Amino acid sequence: MDTLKNGRWQKELKVLHLAGFKSVKACRTRLNPDWFSLIIVLSGTIYFMDGTSTVSLYRGDMYAVPRTAEVIKLTSSVRVCFMSCKRDFAITNRFSRSGIGYIEVLAGYLPSVISLTQTEMSYLIQVFGFLKKKISSRDSIFQEEMVLLYVNLILYEFSALCYKHSENITAVHYRREKIVMGFMTLVRQHCRVHHEVSFYANSLYISRGYLGKAVRQIIGMPLKQYIEMAIVSEAYVLLEDKTLAINKIGEHLNFRNPQSFSNFFKKHTKLTPTQYRHNLKF
Template identity: 40%
Template sequence: MSNQLQICQLSFSSEFAFANSIRWPHIGYFEFFIAKNTSKIFLKNKEIGLLVDLLKLINSKVRSSNKNILKKETLLLSFNLFLYELAGTYYRSSWYDNVKHTGNEKIVIHFFRLVELHCRKEHSVKFYANILNVTAGHLTKTVKQVTEITAKQCIENAIILEAKILLQNNDLTILYISEELKFANTSFFSTFFKKHTYLSPSEYRLRLNSN
């Protein structure tokens, strides 16, 4: 075996990738991760160097001191950067031209497109199932089978990401954001947000501003 051989490995589930995206990703990102027939590709030296450097960056963030209050944020940013670069590498290799999605994968891809368009206003699985002409139960089962998370979790993840984006704008009140995201009141919104982030909207905004 060559002394120049290097093996770098990063393991994660699709559930982790979807739940820890820094924003609701473009559909191409999702298509890459739900495809079951992802093939091997040949990398150019420049691409190898970039991906290895990003893996080293992730490793350094994982091993960094827990006293670093921004450890989680910088780790997630590094993780997302790696995923986007990896997906981009596959697309540049013309991998996408040969992809043949299964029927279930096509349903999920369409579902993701709909969530991206409507998640601020529509929170129910039934709304998306009706557009796709399937039952809510079938959609939930299909999304779970393809992505390892339920349709409801996908919708909630998208809502949380939208909320985080809106909370970055200090000119928007919590009341306005809760109404924009179609919550009955700020109490329901705060409970929902804290359930997913362990912070209230106000605490999350304060943390952003303190950084």
Template identity: 30%
Template sequence: MSTIESLEEFYQNKFDFLPDNLQKDMGHFNVFKLEDCLGDDKPPMNYSRRDFYKIALNRGHNIYHYADKSVEINGTALMFFNPQVPYTWELASGNIADVRGYFCIFTEAFFNEKMRGHIGDLPMFALGGKPAYVLDQQQDQLISSVFEKMLEEINSDYIYKYDLLRNYTTEITHFALKSNPSEALYKHPDANSRITAVFTELLERQFPIENTSQRFTMRSAKDYARQLSVHVNHLNRAIKETTGRTTTHYISERLLSEAKALLKHTDWNIAEIGYCLGFEEPTHFNNFFKKLTNHTPTSFRIV
């Protein structure tokens, strides 16, 4: 079953501690050697979503399961993972002790406060994108050297080290943008995961709401089942099995998240926001919001 691993759970599972900078307003960033996070005393990596971005350089014969794709790579792979899509990897052959590499994790706020646009719009992080890049020996050395600089910088006392770390991460993404992602698809993790991944992509395509003429229209499980050409009961079972939530709950949570963002970050009136989110009457929006938050949209806005 797919769950969402938080930053706190990541650190507790891998290292049994929480870093001091976990809650900084500037966002969070950290970098690791892969071998330091593996071993018999470490819990296995579950097929799940995370609430942070991840870039990994892995060496060996491995299979990467990512949304509706599985990529088998024997060599060095540069992988990009976003918070919207569940993923995991498994050892295809050899010994786990032979696995070597690096990875960095970071929150959306770490980048979006300092860059134009949205990091999730980059092709390697976009929903439905291709996250795997196979590297030759020279490329492996190049990216490894950037990760080594990250490891050195994260432990320094340099006052602007996070700006430098942001630049190193950007350097890796630009390297990937100039390269060709792997097309070596292996198999779907399972049918339920595939359906859930495509459903999630359809849902996310409708956000963010950027102007009052834009409207969220696919509000029911039947709408998505129709688009996916599956029976609504089949869709509901797949999403329940994969996420632990009902389809209606999943849609409502995303709708509520967008409603909160619009209430806090726009000057649109309540009727406009409700209409954009697919509610025909302001009272319907008020009832929806109050049921899930115990606040009216107006009272939430002024808190």
């Protein structure tokens, strides 16, 4: 198992390339339900149990492992490419700051199993190989930048495949799924102004408790966390506009004062808005 040697990231990203799992237990130790985990099966078969459903992964399958899924069986011939990272890590370090649709993929809402073509699989294996090489590098002065580049490339390729795949699926929306879809749409439209959970529950004419249960069941995270991730995403967009003063950005995002905005942003990104803007390459 390779992890980033840089202390800032060493606990937030794990990668395997052309590797096998020796046992179900070994596989389970790699899968933190609170992280975003992505597997490409290169050979063999892996079986997951998600609720009452069994998910079978064969050669060429790419799987975003839901937090509710657990591996139950695998063949001895299994080889995979595997990447797992904290969701906040992926959100904070993504290169494109426009909109929050990316969050929906990381939340695990879109189709999670994709059958890759041979061309798609070969390309992604190559990218995983580049990522592993950069993580293991000892002499690259741009190691951190290159690691983030390949992590982003993998996540955006997966996002694009999700949307492409979902176009060919006839979705069956149960009540909770409809509620969560409505919630995500409202967050996309109103997160700059409305930070409180009650606004979204009232807009959907349901209780906060019911909305919270639905969101946690479908996308695997608390309501407040999803809203805050969306606010941070919008803050990225505004901070890239150098004509906007940081105190004005706080006002645009409906924080009561500049310090409140700064504290919120630093909590989620480890940087103040000023530090983040200073690090941007315009």
